Amino acid sequence: MTTTLTETPAGAVTQQRVRPPITRLGVGLGILAVGALVLIVVSWRATGFGVGVLFSGLGEMWTFLRSTLPPHFSSADYSLGHMLGDVASTVSMAVLGTALAMVLSIPLGFLAARNTTPHPVVRAVARTIVTACRAVPDIIFALIFRDALGIGVLPGILALGLHSIGMLGRLYGDGIEQAPPGPRQAVMASGAGRLQTICASTVPFASPQILSNALYRLDINLRSSVVLGFVGAGGIGFTLQAAMNTLQFQLAIGIVLVMTVLILIMELLSALLRSALIGNDTVRTGRRWISFRKQSRSRGNTMPFDPGRVRPHWTGARVGKASIPYLVLVVLGLAWWDAQVPVSELLSSPGAIAHAVTQYFPPDFTTAGSLLRQGMWQSFVTAVMGTFVGGLIALVISFFAARNIANSWVYRVVRVLLVIGRSIPELIVAIMFVVAVGPGVLAGVFALIVGTIAFLAKLMSDNLEEANPGPRGAIRSTGAGAGQEVVAAVVPPALPGIVGNLLYMLDVNFRASALLGIVGAGGIGFLLAQTVQTFDYRTTGAIVTTTFVIVLLIEQLSNWARRALN
Amino acid sequence: MTTTPVISLRHVSKSFGATQALDNVSLEVSAGQMVALLGLSGSGKSTLLRTINGLHRPTSGEIRVLGTDVAAARRSELRMLRRQVGFVFQQFELVGRLTALENVLSGALGRVRGPRLGTMSYPLALRKEALARLERVGLADRAFQRAGTLSGGQQQRVAIARAMMQQPQILLADEPVASLDPETSDQVMDLMFSICQEQNITVVVCLHQVDLAMKWAERIIGLREGKLVLDVESAAVDKTQVMDTYRRVLDEASEPDPATGGEAPRDAEPVSTYSSARQAI
Numbered sequence: 151m152t153t154t155l156t157e158t159p160a161g162a163v164t165q166q167r168v169r170p171p172i173t174r175l176g177v178g179l180g181i182l183a184v185g186a187l188v189l190i191v192v193s194w195r196a197t198g199f200g201v202g203v204l205f206s207g208l209g210e211m212w213t214f215l216r217s218t219l220p221p222h223f224s225s226a227d228y229s230l231g232h233m234l235g236d237v238a239s240t241v242s243m244a245v246l247g248t249a250l251a252m253v254l255s256i257p258l259g260f261l262a263a264r265n266t267t268p269h270p271v272v273r274a275v276a277r278t279i280v281t282a283c284r285a286v287p288d289i290i291f292a293l294i295f296r297d298a299l300g301i302g303v304l305p306g307i308l309a310l311g312l313h314s315i316g317m318l319g320r321l322y323g324d325g326i327e328q329a330p331p332g333p334r335q336a337v338m339a340s341g342a343g344r345l346q347t348i349c350a351s352t353v354p355f356a357s358p359q360i361l362s363n364a365l366y367r368l369d370i371n372l373r374s375s376v377v378l379g380f381v382g383a384g385g386i387g388f389t390l391q392a393a394m395n396t397l398q399f400q401l402a403i404g405i406v407l408v409m410t411v412l413i414l415i416m417e418l419l420s421a422l423l424r425s426a427l428i429g430n431d432t433v434r435t436g437r438r439w440i441s442f443r444k445q446s447r448s449r450g451n452t453m454p455f456d457p458g459r460v461r462p463h464w465t466g467a468r469v470g471k472a473s474i475p476y477l478v479l480v481v482l483g484l485a486w487w488d489a490q491v492p493v494s495e496l497l498s499s500p501g502a503i504a505h506a507v508t509q510y511f512p513p514d515f516t517t518a519g520s521l522l523r524q525g526m527w528q529s530f531v532t533a534v535m536g537t538f539v540g541g542l543i544a545l546v547i548s549f550f551a552a553r554n555i556a557n558s559w560v561y562r563v564v565r566v567l568l569v570i571g572r573s574i575p576e577l578i579v580a581i582m583f584v585v586a587v588g589p590g591v592l593a594g595v596f597a598l599i600v601g602t603i604a605f606l607a608k609l610m611s612d613n614l615e616e617a618n619p620g621p622r623g624a625i626r627s628t629g630a631g632a633g634q635e636v637v638a639a640v641v642p643p644a645l646p647g648i649v650g651n652l653l654y655m656l657d658v659n660f661r662a663s664a665l666l667g668i669v670g671a672g673g674i675g676f677l678l679a680q681t682v683q684t685f686d687y688r689t690t691g692a693i694v695t696t697t698f699v700i701v702l703l704i705e706q707l708s709n710w711a712r713r714a715l716n
Numbered sequence: 717m718t719t720t721p722v723i724s725l726r727h728v729s730k731s732f733g734a735t736q737a738l739d740n741v742s743l744e745v746s747a748g749q750m751v752a753l754l755g756l757s758g759s760g761k762s763t764l765l766r767t768i769n770g771l772h773r774p775t776s777g778e779i780r781v782l783g784t785d786v787a788a789a790r791r792s793e794l795r796m797l798r799r800q801v802g803f804v805f806q807q808f809e810l811v812g813r814l815t816a817l818e819n820v821l822s823g824a825l826g827r828v829r830g831p832r833l834g835t836m837s838y839p840l841a842l843r844k845e846a847l848a849r850l851e852r853v854g855l856a857d858r859a860f861q862r863a864g865t866l867s868g869g870q871q872q873r874v875a876i877a878r879a880m881m882q883q884p885q886i887l888l889a890d891e892p893v894a895s896l897d898p899e900t901s902d903q904v905m906d907l908m909f910s911i912c913q914e915q916n917i918t919v920v921v922c923l924h925q926v927d928l929a930m931k932w933a934e935r936i937i938g939l940r941e942g943k944l945v946l947d948v949e950s951a952a953v954d955k956t957q958v959m960d961t962y963r964r965v966l967d968e969a970s971e972p973d974p975a976t977g978g979e980a981p982r983d984a985e986p987v988s989t990y991s992s993a994r995q996a997i
Contacts, residue, residue, distance in 0.1 A: 168817075168835075168843035168844055168846075169835065169836060169843075170835050170860050171860055620805065620809040621809045621810060621812075623771065623805075623809065624803065624805055624809035624810075625811075625822055626771070626798070627769055627771060627801070628798065628802075628803075628822065628825055628878070628879075628881075628882050629795045629796065629797070629798035629799030629800075629826030629882065630795075630822070630825035630826055631795065631825075633831045634830070634831045634832065635825075636831070637831030637832065637833050638811065638825060638831070638832065638833075639811050642811050642813045642814050642833070643811065643813050645813070
């Protein structure tokens, strides 16, 4: 086809530039990209990352796996009933911890959202509390509460509850801020008061997200509750650690299998519940696990008109929705009964908790000295490598896990594989790699890569699925090919979300890599485990403080990058 | 002007499940003609447009567009066809995050190989051409502004530039001004039709407003419940006549007929002064 410009007056145009102008923002993003590249190269060298090591370690991994087979679900002094009891208390811990976090996060979310906060100062304070909860790893909270309240499920509940505020409070605040201003103005225009307006326009918009995100957090907390057991917060993790320490690998793998299945079931249940709550396309939560197709038909049209009836009809959907609160109450009640939370003890122990907290202050940065610096650096480069390599692989996979791009069977198979991948506790993956490639940062990198793929591929494919189909149709009608269509109309709107999730993952991975050291996967976790075991509280405090600062820095950076891209 | 039709439909029907969107529609459009499709929401206007560029395949009947048999065409043939047929949407359907220039450039995807991301991934010649097309719609100064930040009228002008980037022989427009205010509507319609006139592009545009149809199109086609009910040359009739016919269409569609149990009469004959007018020329 000839490219003639004669039909359009082009005289003035040829003088004008046809490359995008250089803006300060562009330069900033460029510097960030170059910085990221340098960081990746440095981390690559520091961790000595390579796939070769993995292959040479496959033999040892196999031997180790053989020693765990067949899995045992009980032992001489540990009956199946015992295990079921442990499983129940782990689930209770996760449920109660999530409930606690939700109760505390809802008010924080409304105070932290720009459109509902009473005052900017209140908003800043609320956001700081939320960020602080996120920056302190749940395992640290668990240690503090364990010291104050003793070994048991209660420290686990409190730890999960407080740490989860970090995520829930943030998501709630962001979700509330996304509420469209139009309906608010309309309600306000009708003369409603401030609180009335929020209840009538913002709450209905936010409530599906509030429930859906809490369910999502419940998934995460069930995983964490296993790990918390390692430091004495009760439940199945405690038993798992004991089994590992006494080299009962068959029992250990049995416990891991049970937990994996449990997490899988929980994930399917919460996905079902969430799709029942919000449907697939009505609300953007970006946190769908597996998607269930749900047909949204307009109901009520078919109901006979009855002038005397001023209540909604009891349709199947309404029965389902109305039963949810009762279901939640029953689950909470069961968890409460199972966990035997000693409320009186908790109420009488603020002194003990305060004392436990003060033990960590002032932090002691000098005793550990270079070990602290070295460990932090190791954890950081581990996180960078894990995020980078895992992110690359996840990006490729995400195209096969996006319903609007992949063939529907490919999509289903990949999604199911990702769910299974996410169900295996990260610490277990780390142990496997420690066996395969020996203790050190490399094992940590591999463990993080596996975890990153399973999480990020899901989040990224959700980003891709959120693309508006309108522009796609427009690009298709220009005669573009399928690949061109996806890159031109699906990738650009998904890009900020993808980069945001990548940075979010770096943040998550840094905190995770700070814990991987507990099982010998290098990094600050090793020192952390040591100081905890030797009751060197003030060095532990120094580690937590440094982690806190680095997490905050990563978060600031990722906030800036996300805003810049948007 | 040649009498070879660039678009020809013979007994075309299209149904989505139980819904009959197009019901035995036959019509021909010759090169360079400007046609307006009038009809209520759900009368099949959009389906007709999307059948012409192969986004929908007809359930039965025959469509030839620029010599391509749309019903039987293979995917690659359909793509070749779409490259020659521009499409303008009611909601503009620009990729909001990309700049105006890149959106225009995406109209040239059919001319380049492989996926493209970012303005600089397109050849310089195409970038210059895209800028010229933006200039033609009066938005060269907005080239590097994000499309999502432009006003509705500006976005539709960018969308027109994108369609022109395809160097189309036919332009299809689906309610191109329904989301715009009257003044902007006039500007956009003026721009669209004058560009198409300059380049002898055949235009088929769906409209709600009889006024606009009378003002810009040389031929007016009415659809109701997927059937062709009106086909007149706008010069041969005056405004009130079309308005009357259109109103009659409206009334018949909206008033339930007790004899047929709420359904509008199905035997309405097309008001076809157009074919007689053509024979007279």
